[in-house]
Amino acid sequence: MTTDKAKEKVKALILPLAVLLAFEAWARATHLQSDSLAPPSEIIMALAGAFADFSILAATRDTLFSAFAGLAIGAVIGLALGIAFGISDTLNRLMEVTVEAIRPIPSIALLPIALIALGFGYRMEIVIVAFACVWPILILSRAAVRSIEPRLMEVSRALRLPAAQRVWKIIIPAALPRIFVAFRLSAGIALIVAVTVEIAINPLGLGAGIMLAQQALRPDLMLAYLVWIGAIGYALNILLVVAQHRLFGRAALSGDSA
Amino acid sequence: MNRNATVWLWRAASFAVAASFIALWQLVANLKLVSAVFLPSPDRAWASLVRGFSNGDLWSKLAGTLEHMAYGWLAASIAGIAIGAIIGSSRIMRTYVAPSLEFLRPLPVSAIIPVAIAMLGLTQAMALFVIAFGAIWPIMLATIHGFAAVEPRLYEVARSLQMSRLAVIFKVALPSASPDILAGMRLSLTVALILSVVCEILAGLDGLGHWVLLSARAFRSADLFAGVILLGVTGYVTSVAMSMAEHRLLAWQASQR
Known part of the structure; x- marks a missing residue:
């Protein structure tokens, strides 16, 4: 079993390694001079250089701070609305048109509004990330609350739990596995939106770093940033998938989590 | 009642x-x-919307954004389904190529924009490349997944009928994977709209993204809100149109089950 899996992993690595080696060889053979491409060895050197002077680490901190702050705000708002809409069908139906009217606005379209209201910096980025994160969390947590075993709700009614305790002791624990899935999806969205805002306009973080490297005609540094942004996206994804498995096991996958 | x-x-x-x-x-x-500089009243935003449409300004911006979105998305759909079909229908490709694609998937696609600018400059071609590159992932991965999840017995039937590989792809795998593919295409639609706006902002291409940025720079908040509302409508209408197309195209499946 394990050797089979190891073999699969080795096979998966062949293509990327071959591409990198071929590219390196081609770049050396042609003495590549380009504003947009650099051989892998130079990219690695540029990445090491950016680590050595901490510039990439500072940029990473800025981006992750904005992404996580926006995610936290968006998650709280989305969760509160999602639970409220999940519990009360009346509220859900009354708000339907409002939600469906705001939700399709592409998050990045809010960028100019946030720009004139808040100026450049963390705040406008956090607001846009939060807006983008509210919707998936709202929709998935609403679905999660609705799919809670009805008998649990009956028990809470029989016990005459006050509303706050019903939410805290019954609804959130029962819906938590699926809420975490929503959170995991939103974390990916948060990172994407943060980087996009930085690339589009905000002079901050990894997105600004990669734009600056492009404008300075440093393809090696630009691609180093690209590799690093990809690595962060990948690591964040793996981290949250592992956390989900550890915390909830298979419960997150099925609707009827007991 | x-x-x-x-x-x-x-x-x-x-x-x-x-x-x-x-x-x-x-x-x-x-x-x-709230200062009117940030928040125009809805009647002013509406007036700006009406004015923009009556003098044709907003029509041309809307057309620009829809054009970027449509070309990028269509290119991504064709390429994504084709590449996905090639990878998904071959075991060898699935073991050697698919993991690399899964590895690239969490990459925030907008990070490719600087690279595209370095290669193609601030041009329409750059925007199309970025939009297509961003929109291709959901479609391609959904196609690979759909091909891999085809009921094995259908393949057995195809083999016993001695169908050619192309025939298997078009007559068995594609129809069977179509729900996955259409779901991927729907996801890509949102990605295409967002990347269109970003590219218009960055490259100053004619479209709603450029319009909202210019309005913000000039503090014309009514025009800005009109643009944002129009972008929301664009997002809504395209996704409704996609749902209707999905419903139509998959009607045969619902009747089978």
Whole structure:
């Protein structure tokens, strides 16, 4: 079993390694001079250089701070609305048109509004990330609350739990596995939106770093940033998938989590 | 009361709630609780929308954005389904190529923009490349997944009928994977709209993204909100159109099950 899996992993690595080696060889053979491409060895050197002077680490901190702050705000708002809409069908139906009217606005379209209201910096980025994160969390947590075993709700009614305790002791624990899935999806969205805002306009973080490297005609540094942004996206994804498995096991996958 | 009437009543109530939110917005703006520079009143935003459409400005911006979105998305759909079909229908490709693609998937696609600018400059071609590159992933991965999840017995039947590989792809795998592919295409539509706006902002290409940025720079907040509203409508209408197309195209499946 394990050797089979190891073999699969080795096979998966062949293509990327071959591409990198071929590219390196081609770049050396042609003495590549380009504003947009650099051989892998130079990219690695540029990445090491950016680590050595901490510039990439500072940029990473800025981006992750904005992404996580926006995610936290968006998650709280989305969760509160999602639970409220999940519990009360009346509220859900009354708000339907409002939600469906705001939700399709592409998050990045809010960028100019946030720009004139808040100026450049963390705040406008956090607001846009939060807006983008509210919707998936709202929709998935609403679905999660609705799919809670009805008998649990009956028990809470029989016990005459006050509303706050019903939410805290019954609804959130029962819906938590699926809420975490929503959170995991939103974390990916948060990172994407943060980087996009930085690339589009905000002079901050990894997105600004990669734009600056492009404008300075440093393809090696630009691609180093690209590799690093990809690595962060990948690591964040793996981290949250592992956390989900550890915390909830298979419960997150099925609707009827007991 | 019959069910249809109840549904309509709820919908009317829901519209009334939305209308009261707009009225609240009007009230906030009228009382100048928020500076009009940031928050124009809804009637001003509406007037700007009407003015923009009557003098043709907004039509051309809307057309520009839709054009970027449509070309990028169509290119991504064709390439994504083709590449996905090639990878998905071959075991060798699935073991050697698919993991690399899965590895690239969490990459925030907008990070490719600087690279595209370095290669192609601030041009339409750059925008199309970025939009297509961003929109291809959901479609391609959904196609690979759909091909891999085809009922094995269908393949056995195809083999016993001695169908050619192309015939298997077009007659067995593609129809069977179509729900996955269409779901991927729907996801890509949103990605395409967002990347169109970003590219228009960065490269100053004619479109709503450029329009909202210019309006913000000139502090013409009514025009800015008109642009944002129009972008929201674009997102809504395209996704509704996609749902309807999905419904149509998959009608044969619903009747089979």
